[in-house]
Amino acid sequence: MSSTVPKSSNIFWHDCPVGKTDRQNLLKQKGCVVWITGLSGSGKSTLACTLGRELHTRGKLAYVLDGDNLRHGLNKDLGFAAEDRAENIRRVGEVAKLFADAGLVCIASFISPYRRDRESCRALLSDGSFIEVFLNMSLELCEARDPKGLYKLARAGKIKGFTGIDDPYEAPLNCEVHHHGVHAKCYHFRMVKCALFKVLM
Ligand SMILES: Nc1ncnc2c1ncn2[C@@H]1O[C@H](COP(=O)(O)OS(=O)(=O)O)[C@@H](OP(=O)(O)O)[C@H]1O
Numbered sequence: 001m002s003s004t005v006p007k008s009s010n011i012f013w014h015d016c017p018v019g020k021t022d023r024q025n026l027l028k029q030k031g032c033v034v035w036i037t038g039l040s041g042s043g044k045s046t047l048a049c050t051l052g053r054e055l056h057t058r059g060k061l062a063y064v065l066d067g068d069n070l071r072h073g074l075n076k077d078l079g080f081a082a083e084d085r086a087e088n089i090r091r092v093g094e095v096a097k098l099f100a101d102a103g104l105v106c107i108a109s110f111i112s113p114y115r116r117d118r119e120s121c122r123a124l125l126s127d128g129s130f131i132e133v134f135l136n137m138s139l140e141l142c143e144a145r146d147p148k149g150l151y152k153l154a155r156a157g158k159i160k161g162f163t164g165i166d167d168p169y170e171a172p173l174n175c176e177v178h179h180h181g182v183h184a185k186c187y188h189f190r191m192v193k194c195a196l197f198k199v200l201m
């Protein structure tokens with residue numbers, strides 16, 4: 001017979017003597033989450049890695065959480081139905097919060113197509129420490145790039161529920177950084193980085 005006790009009862013928070021502020025002082029930086037959202041092919045992983053490298057160069061400890069990569073491990077049990085995407089983002093939000101609590105700049109790059117899921121992640125962080133970056137590239141541009149050939153497969157009906165083709169993408173309404181461009185060919189992401197470093201440094 002299954003237990004009637006809810007899964008998360010009889011658990012208690014245990015505080016440790018070394019806290020977030022101590023870790024931030026040690027690292028001389030502020031822990032936060034940079035959340036990059038956008039269509040497949042919009043440049044999320046490229047921006048995440050560029051940003052990670054720049055922060056590293058400036059002596060800041062950062063860590064990239066990337067959709068494709070996490071789906072090889074922590075989230076390999078999840079698919080692309082709305083509830084799976086929600087669970088994917090919920091887990092990542094919790095992991096990102098832990099990284100920020102550890103004092104790191106956590107860069108999360110996920111399609112994260114649902115506004116509600118992104119807002120739930122934002123709600124886990126204190127004011128100012130969740131920086132949402134929207135890579136607003138047109139579907140046409142992303143489809144023309146198609147580095148993995150997934151749009152082609154989706155158009156041919158060989159992938160069902162592909163974001164932007166036959167699955168929704170809900171654009172942010174109030175993000176911290178909005179990178180718009182139909183022909184954005186600049187790998188330096190100067191504007192994005194400018195806006196971000198103002199918040200981060
Ligand atoms: N159906 C469908 N829709 C969208 N994307 C798909 C799909 N199937 C596989 N892929 C590949 O999965 C990558 C996106 O994973 P994410 O974890 O970021 O997605 S989500 O946030 O849960 O929506 C995505 O990577 P990116 O191109 O880097 O975005 C794709 O390579």
Ligand SMILES: Nc1ncnc2c1ncn2[C@@H]1O[C@H](COP(=O)(O)OP(=O)(O)O)[C@@H](O)[C@H]1O
Nearest residue numbers: 040041042043044045046145147184185186187
């Ligand atoms: N700013 C950019 N200008 C031109 N091409 C880009 C830019 N950013 C990414 N790309 C290219 O677009 C493709 C998709 O980039 P990627 O970072 O993998 O996107 P995503 O992680 O959103 O799927 C890659 O071939 C990448 O080299």
